[in-house]
Amino acid sequence: xxxxxxxxxxxxxxxxxxxxxxxxxxxxxxxxxxxxxxxxxxxxxxxxxxxxxxxxxxxxxxxxxxxxxxxxxxxxxxxxxxxxxxxxxxxxxxxxxxxxxxxxxxxxxxxxxxxxxxxxxxxxxxxxxxxxxxxxxxxxxxxxxxxxxxxxxxxxxxxxxxxxxxxxxxxxxxxxxxxxxxxxxxxxxxxxxxxxxxxxxxxxxxxxxxxxxxxxxxxxxxxxxxxxxxxxxxxxxxxxxxxxxxxxxxxxxxxxxxxxxxxxxxxxxxxxxxxxxx
Ligand SMILES: Nc1nc2c(ncn2[C@@H]2O[C@H](COP(=O)(O)OP(=O)(O)OP(=O)(O)O)[C@@H](O)[C@H]2O)c(=O)[nH]1
Ligand SMILES: [Mg+2]
Numbered sequence: 241x242x243x244x245x246x247x248x249x250x251x252x253x254x255x256x257x258x259x260x261x262x263x264x265x266x267x268x269x270x271x272x273x274x275x276x277x278x279x280x281x282x283x284x285x286x287x288x289x290x291x292x293x294x295x296x297x298x299x300x301x302x303x304x305x306x307x308x309x310x311x312x313x314x315x316x317x318x319x320x321x322x323x324x325x326x327x328x329x330x331x332x333x334x335x336x337x338x339x340x341x342x343x344x345x346x347x348x349x350x351x352x353x354x355x356x357x358x359x360x361x362x363x364x365x366x367x368x369x370x371x372x373x374x375x376x377x378x379x380x381x382x383x384x385x386x387x388x389x390x391x392x393x394x395x396x397x398x399x400x401x402x403x404x405x406x407x408x409x410x411x412x413x414x415x416x417x418x419x420x421x422x423x424x425x426x427x428x429x430x431x432x433x434x435x436x437x438x439x440x441x442x443x444x445x446x447x448x449x450x451x452x453x454x455x456x457x458x459x460x461x462x463x464x465x466x467x468x469x470x471x472x473x474x475x476x477x478x479x480x481x482x483x484x485x486x487x488x489x490x491x492x493x494x495x496x497x498x499x500x501x502x503x504x505x506x507x508x509x510x511x512x513x514x515x516x517x518x
Contacts, residue, residue: 243320246353247516248424250409251360252401253331256431256476258303260360261311261326262290263476263499264512268315270496273513278321279314286311286328297491299481303330315513322516325350338404343412351412358427358515359406360474363452364435366398399455406459420465425518428460433473433502435480442506446471472515473502 251257265287268277281287286309290300309328314321327350337343343351406426407417415421430436430445430452438448449471450457460469478498481487490498501514 245320245322245356247322247324247356247358248350248354249324249326249358249360250334250405251331251431252334252362254302254365255331255360255362256474257326257331257360258286258290258300258328259294260429260431260474260476260512260515261328262287262294262300263495264516265313266291266294266496267512268313272496273315273511275315275317275322275513275517277313278316281311281313283309283311285309291495293483294477294481294495295491297481297486297488299477299483301483303328315516320517322356324516325354334405335401338401338408341408343408348412351409352414355423356425356427356518357409358429359402360429360431361402361453361456362431363448364432366452399453402453402456403459406463410463417463420468421463422465422468426460426464426469427515427518428456428469428471429474429501429515430471431474431476433475433500434478438473441502441508443473443502444506445473445502445504448473470504470518472504474512474515475499475502476512 249257249261265281267273268275286303293300311326311328312323314323316322327347337347410417410421413424428449430448433445436448446457457471460471476499477490477495478500479487479490481490497510499512500508500510501512502508503514
């Protein structure tokens with residue numbers, strides 16, 4: 241075995257982190273991946289809870305904000321061994337990292353110990369940037385109301401949040417953005433891909449990122465070394481599930497048959513471990 245990697249999985253609120261890790265585990269457990277499990281997570285509570293829901297054809301729950309579980313497992317094939325660390329925090333905690341500019345000692349450790357990052361971004365929940373091409377000229381009254389609202393919020397925009405998050409993580413890792421970043425290698429996964437109306441294979445995720453989050457794409461293109469980062473698509477479920485009502489078709493086939501990764505070329509692949517190996 242030639243390589244040993246440490247992958248950190250991270251994402252904002254509602255990005256699909258818990259469903260992805262549940263589906264990934266379920267696939268590995270069912271022997272449906274190019275990788276096999278070497279060490280299973282010590283605590284299976286979170287994974288069991290999500291898989292229980294999925295086998296009933298129902299969506300799982302939002303991670304409670306007080307919950308701080310870390311799920312770690314080791315997978316391998318004949319070439320590489322990968323330790324996956326997935327802090328199952330509620331996504332708001334990641335928002336907090338950025339808005340408070342404070343990184344706890346545990347987050348510090350997680351970031352410094354990792355040499356690969358998988359960042360989940362959910363494009364269908366990102367509000368379209370309002371500009372003259374989408375809004376036209378506003379009348380004065382309308383403009384006044386919107387200015388008050390904007391000041392009251394004073395939050396980072398979504399693209400700003402992701403850029404700031406990556407900059408903070410690079411800072412903790414001791415990386416300068418003045419020379420192209422080679423490690424950590426980065427995979428950005430556009431999650432809930434099935435909600436984007438692009439079911440057919442062939443759409444390159446980087447093209448989609450450039451279109452939906454041009455600032456984030458430009459940041460990555462400037463800061464990371466080409467070949468050390470990539471953009472993929474992810475649909476852990478392949479469809480939207482209801483938390484209360486079973487989806488019979490999903491349940492009948494089994495969760496391990498649902499979901500896919502969209503590779504940088506636009507090809508769809510049902511093996512979700514494609515996202516963790518780069
Ligand atoms: N359509 C669709 N919905 C998905 C997919 N994956 C997750 N979801 C839904 O997206 C929502 C968020 O998924 P979670 O996995 O709970 O997201 P999270 O990042 O863990 O969210 P927090 O725990 O709140 O931070 C849930 O309602 C899921 O049912 C997918 O592949 N497709
Ligand atoms: Mg969660």
